[in-house]
Amino acid sequence: METKPVTFSRRTLLQGSLSAAGLAATGTAAAAAAEGEKKRPLTGKMTYQQVRDRARELMMPRCYVCPECNGRGPCVGQVPGFGGMGASRGFQANYDSLAAVQLNQRVIHDVKKPDTSLDFFGTKISMPCVAAPTGGTTYNMGGHLTEEEFVTAICGGCTQAGTLGAVADGIGDPLPVFEKRLDTLKSLGFKAIVGLKPRLNKDIIERMRLAEQAGVVALTIDLDSAGRAARATKGQTVEPKTLAQMKELVKASRLPLLFKGIMTPDEAELCIKAGAAGIVVSNHGGRTLADTPGTAAVLPRIADRVKGRCFIMVDGTVARGTDVLKYLALGANCTLAGRHFVRGAHGGLADGVALFANRMRSELAVAMVLTGAKNIKAINRKMITIPQYTANVL
Ligand SMILES: Cc1cc2nc3c(=O)[nH]c(=O)nc-3n(C[C@H](O)[C@H](O)[C@H](O)COP(=O)(O)O)c2cc1C
Numbered sequence: 001m002e003t004k005p006v007t008f009s010r011r012t013l014l015q016g017s018l019s020a021a022g023l024a025a026t027g028t029a030a031a032a033a034a035e036g037e038k039k040r041p042l043t044g045k046m047t048y049q050q051v052r053d054r055a056r057e058l059m060m061p062r063c064y065v066c067p068e069c070n071g072r073g074p075c076v077g078q079v080p081g082f083g084g085m086g087a088s089r090g091f092q093a094n095y096d097s098l099a100a101v102q103l104n105q106r107v108i109h110d111v112k113k114p115d116t117s118l119d120f121f122g123t124k125i126s127m128p129c130v131a132a133p134t135g136g137t138t139y140n141m142g143g144h145l146t147e148e149e150f151v152t153a154i155c156g157g158c159t160q161a162g163t164l165g166a167v168a169d170g171i172g173d174p175l176p177v178f179e180k181r182l183d184t185l186k187s188l189g190f191k192a193i194v195g196l197k198p199r200l201n202k203d204i205i206e207r208m209r210l211a212e213q214a215g216v217v218a219l220t221i222d223l224d225s226a227g228r229a230a231r232a233t234k235g236q237t238v239e240p241k242t243l244a245q246m247k248e249l250v251k252a253s254r255l256p257l258l259f260k261g262i263m264t265p266d267e268a269e270l271c272i273k274a275g276a277a278g279i280v281v282s283n284h285g286g287r288t289l290a291d292t293p294g295t296a297a298v299l300p301r302i303a304d305r306v307k308g309r310c311f312i313m314v315d316g317t318v319a320r321g322t323d324v325l326k327y328l329a330l331g332a333n334c335t336l337a338g339r340h341f342v343r344g345a346h347g348g349l350a351d352g353v354a355l356f357a358n359r360m361r362s363e364l365a366v367a368m369v370l371t372g373a374k375n376i377k378a379i380n381r382k383m384i385t386i387p388q389y390t391a392n393v394l
Pocket of ligand 1: 081082094132133134135136140141168169170195196220221222260282283284285286287315316317318336337338339340
């Protein structure tokens with residue numbers, strides 16, 4: 001059944017009249033909040049819908065777990081929080097550009113049990129989707145999970161589902177906070193990627209060493225967080241990077257290093273010049289620069305320029321197996337899911353994340369049968385219809 005888009009009035013929601021917005025189930029959350037009852041993520045047996053409902057109960061007003069996470073809910077403009085910058089148009093563009101890509105159904109072939117696995121820098125993962133680095137359990141997510149619980153949920157759930165979790169590095173986090181997250185990862189033996197902030201190179205290199213010791217699979221640096229340079233407070237130094245600085249970082253890293261926040265073919269080319277193992281096509285979920293195009297719109301031209309010369313990752317509203325298939329058909333090697341897995345963690349800790357990830361993998365397998373892709377390498381542009389407006393970005 002197709003889900004009808006829901007439109008919200010922020011006031012309606014804040015007053016708790018949730019049934020008017022099609023979210024009657026969350027009325028219990030409003031009541032619980034009014035009574036000051038502290039909800040916790042589910043444990044034990046749980047369904048997809050139950051995890052979403054519990055996530056909503058915990059995360060409102062940061063995230064309302066809308067039927068479609070398209071940047072048009074009450075989270076508009078909420079950064080910190082779960083929304084996008086400005087009018088959330090960059091976030092919405094991610095959703096819209098991906099939704100506009102359609103799948104070409106092909107059913108005359110012999111693909112029955114497609115192989116969804118991927119070699120991710122020497123680690124075999126169950127599907128081409130890993131967790132995106134997401135930080136700020138307090139200021140972005142409402143403080144329902146401790147740092148340790150959050151890392152355990154995201155990385156444990158992804159490990160359960162055969163893929164990789166992610167550990168973030170908040171701009172304001174002192175080194176010991178970052179170190180503690182890595183200790184959690186190491187002590188539980190989870191495999192993950194680590195997202196570093198574009199700090200001064202010497203500070204990045206210090207964190208690289210810690211990540212190496214924690215058995216991390218790859219590193220990302222979200223260059224787009226450099227927007228904070230303009231309003232950085234004491235002790236929070238982030239900066240855009242020059243090619244020379246990027247080269248220094250690549251040289252210093254013993255792990256595959258991917259630059260995140262790449263939205264144009266010329267910058268993808270510069271990452272290759274710097275020697276990067278890969279790029280992450282990302283506008284940070286529309287959370288750094290407002291009014292960017294969507295990632296699905298810029299990806300084809302970027303892939304045309306650099307595919308085969310570096311590993312291409314992409315993120316932006318990944319929640320379903322068909323989203324993964326579309327991004328791969330547009331030219332990515334692998335995707336990342338941010339908000340979706342954060343909701344899984346709040347609704348059901350590691351089991352909630354695993355449930356979401358396993359569901360995504362099984363949807364991907366079905367979509368691969370119906371488009372005739374026997375494995376990940378076989379996914380190509382013939383499997384999609386790309387809209388006319390794919391960004392003409394140079
Ligand atoms: C609450 C929140 C926190 C985030 N924190 C980080 C971070 O610390 N480092 C980073 O590289 N990206 C961060 N991101 C961006 C995500 O990695 C990802 O690029 C973005 O959310 C797009 O994916 P999505 O649409 O699946 O959420 C954050 C996103 C959210 C929503």
